Amino acid sequence: MAVVVVTDSAAGLSADLVAGLGIEVVPLHVLVGEREIREGVDPIEIDYTADSVTTSAASPGELREAYERALSHSDGDGVVAVHLSRRLSATWESGRQAVRDMGAEDRVRVVDSLGAGLATGLPVLAAARRARAGEALDDVYERAVSAATRSRTFILVNRTEQLRKGGRLSSAAAFFGSELVTKPLLQLVEGKLEMREKVRTRSRAYAKLVAAAVDAAASDGAALGIQHLGAEEAAENIAAQLREQLPQVHELYVAEFGPALGVHLGVGALGVAVLPGGCV
Template identity: 70%
Template sequence: MSVVVVTDSSASLPVELSDELGIVVVPLHVLVDGREVTDGDEIDYSSTTVTTSAPSPGELCAAYRRALSLSGSDGVVAVHLSRQLSATWEAGRQAIAELGADDRVRLVDSLSAGLGTGLAVLAAARQAREGGSLDRVFAAAESAAARGRAFIMVNRTEQLRRGGRLSTAAAFFGTELVTKPLLQLVDGRLELREKARTRSKAYAKLVAAAVDAAGAEGAAVAVQHLGAPEAAETIVTRLMELLPGIRELITAEFGPSLAVHLGAGAVGVLVVPGGCD
C-alpha cells in the first residue's frame, strides 16, 4: 500500500489526474437558491443566489477513515485550501481529533486555493506514488505550499469583501475608479497587490507577477478562469513564451465554490517555483 492524499474540491484538479494518483476528493457544499449542487456543475450566477460552506468534521472524518483504509498502515496526508479563506482546515483538525489519528493523518494548510491547493496536492500525491513515507509525503505538500504563489485578477471585489475574504480596508479597490484589481495570496490571506485601468493592462500585470514568482529554475504553473477561456489561452501562450522552463502547465475553470466569491471574468495564475515533482 502507500500513503493516500486527501483534498477538497476547491483544488480544481482534473478528474483524470486525481484518479490516476488515487487522490480522495471531498466536495465543498454549494447551495443555489437553498438547493445543494455538486461543485463543478454549471451555474447561472446572474439569476441565482449562490452560497458555499465547508465540509463538516463528520464528512471529513468519513473521508479520512476511508483513505486510511485504502492506505493500509501507511497513513494519510490531507491538503486543504487556506484556513484564512475557509473553515475546511479547522473541520479537518476536528475530524483527526475525532478519529484519534494524529499519528496517521497529517493536515496541511495549502496557504492557497484552487489550483494553488491543487499543485501542493500533486506534489504530495507524486511522492506517495513513488513510495514515500508519511513524513516525506507531508514534507512534499508543505514545501509546495510554502513555495506557491497565487495571483488573481477580478472584475470587482464586492463579492470577496461581502464574504469576508478581503478586508474592508481595501474596499476602494473595488470602486468604479479602479477597473481591474489584481489580488495575491500572502500566507493564506487574500490581499490587494495592485490595480489596473484596463483589462489588457491587468492581464499584463498578472503575467509579470507570475513570471517574477516563477524564477529561473523552472516552475509548475496553473491558469484558472471563470467564463474567460480566451483570456486564459492568451495568458497561457504568453507564459510559455516568457517561461521556457515551465515543468508543467495545467488549465481549468474555477468551480462554483470559488467562483461564487471571485465573480465572472476572474483569471488566476498559480505558480510553484521548482515544480511539484
C-alpha cells in the same frame, strides 16, 4: 500500500490527475437558495450574480469519512490531507476536528495549502507524486508543506464586492477595487487575499498578471496553474505568453474555477498559481 493524499474539490484538479495518482477528493458545498449541492458530484447551474448563492465548507463528518476511507486504502501507511487556506474556508479546521475525533493525529496529517484552486492543487500533486513513489508519511507531509509555502497566487477579478460580502477580502481592499480601477489585481499572502495593484485597463491588467507570474517562477523551472471563470480565451492567451516567457516551465495546467470559488470571484476572474521548482 502507500500514503494516500486527500484534498477538497476547490483544488481544481482534473479527473485524470486525481484518478492517476489515487487522490481522494471531498466535495465542498454550493448553496443555491434552499438547495445544497456538492461540487463535482451533483449537477449544478449557477447564476453567479445572484445574492442567494453562497458556499459552505466540508463538514468534520464528511472529512472523517474520507480520511478513514483513505487510511484504509493506505493499509495503515497514513494520509496527508491538503486543503484550501484556513483564512478562506473552514474546511481546514473541519479536517483538524475530524482527525481529533478519529484519534489519528499520528496517521493523518492536515496541511493548510495557503491557497485555493490550483494553488492548492499543485501542492496536492507534489505530495501525491511522493506518495506514489512510496515515500513515508513524514516525507509526503513535508513535501506538501514545502510546496504550499513556496506557492504564489495572483488573481484578476472584475469586481471585489462578492469577495467582500463573503469576508474573503477586507472592506478597505474591496473599496480600492470597486470604482477606482477597472481590474483589481489580488494576491494570496499567507493564505489571505490582499490587493496587489490597482490597474485601469484590461490589457494592462493582463500584462501585470503575466509579469507577476514570471517574477514568481524560479530560474530552474516552475509548475503553473491558470484558472478562469468564463474567460477561456484570455486564459489561453495568458498561458501562451507564459510558455513563451518561461520556457523552463515543468508543467502548465489551464482549468475553469469550480462553483465553490467562482461564487466569490465572479465571472471573468482569471488567476495564475506558481509553484517554483515544480511538483516533482
